[in-house]
Amino acid sequence: MNNELVFHQIRTFRELQGLTQQELARLSRVSVPMIQLIEGNKANPSIEVLSRVCGVLGIELSFKVQVDPREQVGLYFGLVVSETPARIRMLNSESLEQWLKMGKDRATEAPERVHEAWESVLLAIYEYYPSYFQRLEISPPKKVTGRIIKLKRIALERLVEVMNS
């Protein structure tokens, strides 16, 4: 399991749901320092602790993260469509916009594969929904690799669902 990837998502999901670290700690019956360590990628929590934290945030733990490229995109894009609580599952083009704006600063710090997934989502929007992309005030990917092109096609499938919902 890629800890960094999961921990990164925990912070993103917590913020997306408007929870403080204290609230998340209380809801998941974990100490505040543990939440801070997890989010700072400095902890090695048990699966039980991680499951409790993820459970509160509606994140389903998957151990196939590094196997299937869909999972890579899933963590950075599909997550907002299918793997999250009802509030986020109700995603539409407006909430996607908020989510993307929120994630843009974070994307540069993300692990490489997550960053690629992020770039692929941006590329899909840039190519297929250009006026929507302009509203985001985000730069398009600078370097488009073969892998990003491939992931873009997967991202586009999800994107069309969101845009047409």
Added chain:
Amino acid sequence: MKALPNRVYASFFKLSEKNLQGDWVVLGGALLHLLGRHVRTTTDIDLVPLLRDGGKTANAQLAQSFDLAESLQVPIESINSAALHFLKKIPRFEKELVLMHTWKTGRMFRPNLYLYFQLKLARLSESDELDCVEILKLELPEATEPELKRILKEMRSLKKKSKNDQFARIGRLIEAVREQIARMDEE
């Protein structure tokens, strides 16, 4: 961001002659670039082999498309043959193909106006709408009234199932096609 540079389109047919054998169809946004309309960014060249032999040479043809990508100096992922899946879903799609280019060992086809619209309508993103508008402009001199009416029929049926932005996009396209039919009627 680096999209596919114009030199890719400029050398596409020449390098296709060197690398490809058999029948192929070029689709999507890249087709517009090949027809000289550089209106939008794309990182894909939708290029599918026409499997005349029932797919016996499919792997070989796929390998040829990778060779073409290499010759064009683009990532092999830029050449996308997945459109074959959507093409094959359209009954008698072969009848809707237009010959674009021939060489000693192969031929390159493109969809006619009706097929181009059909392939684009299912998704109809902003760029798909733009592509449809552009192909309509390009094909209008050759387009016939029955062909436009066929397209209109497809779009009207899809409009019933669509919503929000997609609904608006189909509405605009319907209007554009209707306008052309009205002009033809006047003439």
